[in-house]
Amino acid sequence: MKIVSLNAGLPRVVLDRGREVTTGIFKSPVAGPVMLRRTNLDGDRQADLENHGGRNKAVYAYPSEHYEFWRAELPGMELTWGNFGENLTTEGLFEQDACIGDEFRIGGAVVQVTQPRIPCFKLGIRFGRDDMPKRFLASGRSGIYFAVVEEGLVKAGDAIELIKLTGRDRSGVTVADVNRAYVHSRDNTGLLREIIGKEILPPGLQADMLERLASLQA
Numbered sequence: 480m481k482i483v484s485l486n487a488g489l490p491r492v493v494l495d496r497g498r499e500v501t502t503g504i505f506k507s508p509v510a511g512p513v514m515l516r517r518t519n520l521d522g523d524r525q526a527d528l529e530n531h532g533g534r535n536k537a538v539y540a541y542p543s544e545h546y547e548f549w550r551a552e553l554p555g556m557e558l559t560w561g562n563f564g565e566n567l568t569t570e571g572l573f574e575q576d577a578c579i580g581d582e583f584r585i586g587g588a589v590v591q592v593t594q595p596r597i598p599c600f601k602l603g604i605r606f607g608r609d610d611m612p613k614r615f616l617a618s619g620r621s622g623i624y625f626a627v628v629e630e631g632l633v634k635a636g637d638a639i640e641l642i643k644l645t646g647r648d649r650s651g652v653t654v655a656d657v658n659r660a661y662v663h664s665r666d667n668t669g670l671l672r673e674i675i676g677k678e679i680l681p682p683g684l685q686a687d688m689l690e691r692l693a694s695l696q697a
């Protein structure tokens with residue numbers, strides 16, 4: 480497993496149906512090494528700190544392998560590393576391989592798996608398609624959010640090494656499991672209850688899952 484591309488970008492103002500929207504989703508490859516800090520990568524910022532970024536979503540990784548799927552889904556659209564707003568375009572690390580709580584060493588940093596990416600309307604802006612957030616969720620190809628346990632320098636080509644099986648030891652719940660419970664809640668109420676009961680998710684996503692379960696039980 481390794482980093483294929485290191486991506487960063489500062490917030491910019493774009494027009495969306497006549498209104499101005501500030502977003503940090505536009506990211507492009509940068510030369511490393513770059514310092515990965517507790518809340519972000521140097522040279523990278525989020526525009527909406529209430530819903531993006533912070534300690535539990537300090538760095539976002541997206542598998543390079545998923546790009547082939549999207550090239551087939553979006554014919555004619557040129558896709559380059561960083562298109563999904565990821566800081567790390569990776570190779571060999573998938574949602575089904577990452578348990579919530581697992582720790583990985585990436586270059587000089589240590590990160591911990593926290594949750595999948597739940598897209599907002601800004602993903603639609605990035606791709607110029609209103610249906611993109613819905614399609615992204617349905618695909619199960621969410622990518623992985625990490626908290627930073629130890630700050631350090633990272634660069635393209637750095638190995639990604641699993642060093643602590645905290646998530647497997649504690650819950651065994653993968654990012655892919657959380658995706659299934661979130662996207663197909665009605666069909667996965669047992670999994671939804673299991674994940675909620677283990678209290679392994681960041682507060683915002685935990686509250687969202689609780690709300691989904693409550694609505695199904697109403």
